[in-house]
Amino acid sequence: DGGITQSPKYLFRKEGQNVTLSCEQNLNHDAMYWYRQDPGQGLRLIYYSQIVNDFQKGDIAEGYSVSREKKESFPLTVTSAQKNPTAFYLCASSIASNNEQFFGPGTRLTVL
Amino acid sequence: QQQVKQSPQSLIVQKGGISIINCAYENTAFDYFPWYQQFPGKGPALLIAIRPDVSEKKEGRFTISFNKSAKQFSLHIMDSQPGDSATYFCAASKGSARQLTFGSGTQLTVLP
Numbered sequence: 001d002g003g004i005t006q007s008p009k010y011l012f013r014k015e016g017q018n019v020t021l022s023c024e025q026n027l028n029h030d031a032m033y034w035y036r037q038d039p040g041q042g043l044r045l046i047y048y049s050q051i052v053n054d055f056q057k058g059d060i061a062e063g064y065s066v067s068r069e070k071k072e073s074f075p076l077t078v079t080s081a082q083k084n085p086t087a088f089y090l091c092a093s094s095i096a097s098n099n100e101q102f103f104g105p106g107t108r109l110t111v112l
Numbered sequence: 113q114q115q116v117k118q119s120p121q122s123l124i125v126q127k128g129g130i131s132i133i134n135c136a137y138e139n140t141a142f143d144y145f146p147w148y149q150q151f152p153g154k155g156p157a158l159l160i161a162i163r164p165d166v167s168e169k170k171e172g173r174f175t176i177s178f179n180k181s182a183k184q185f186s187l188h189i190m191d192s193q194p195g196d197s198a199t200y201f202c203a204a205s206k207g208s209a210r211q212l213t214f215g216s217g218t219q220l221t222v223l224p
Contacts, residue, residue, distance in 0.1 A: 004155075031210060042118070042201055042214030043156070050210075058211070090155050099144040099210050103155030 003027065004104035006091050011109045013078075013085070021076045021107045023091030030096040032074035036060060037088040037106075046089075049074055050096070078109065086111045115139050116204050118215025125222050131189040133218045135202035138183065142204040146212070147176065147187045150199045159200070160187070192222045 035043040045058030049068040063082025092101040148156035
């Protein structure tokens, strides 16, 4: 059963702690993306990666970091430098030659 | 800078009616315009997409109308059903970068 999985579904963090969100895909897609979604707003791009071991900053990369050591995995770390991390985080992937992005189910992060 | 403006923010339609959501873009380099449907607590799912070489694309009850000169595109949902109640996002991207710029979303409610 192919798709994108994100874990955990809900995550709670204390202020000052780093936290890592998992994103795995078995679609054999080359590109992967991380978006942030806030209430009443569209999705905003945090980071994206078009190939393994390479990634670029999106529109709101400050306070976040990523790695792409394997084609199927693109974890996102929300660092303590992110001033307002409470949000719904969405991971997506696409094949190299197609604009269509497939989204995972999301992780809701709450900072206490 | 919001490059894709979406309206209305919310929409209430009677069952069987037509739902219309509009988007306007600024960047004339955009060449791919998808619409995504999102249910609460889930990731967005691609509904329908269009490229600027056509003025209309229809898939079942969903139609995209595209006006290149006005830099506008819209989603029409015919015979709207309560199951269509969701948040709809328009988006746009350009070239091979495949970075999507999203509108702010429209919350559609279809009354039974």
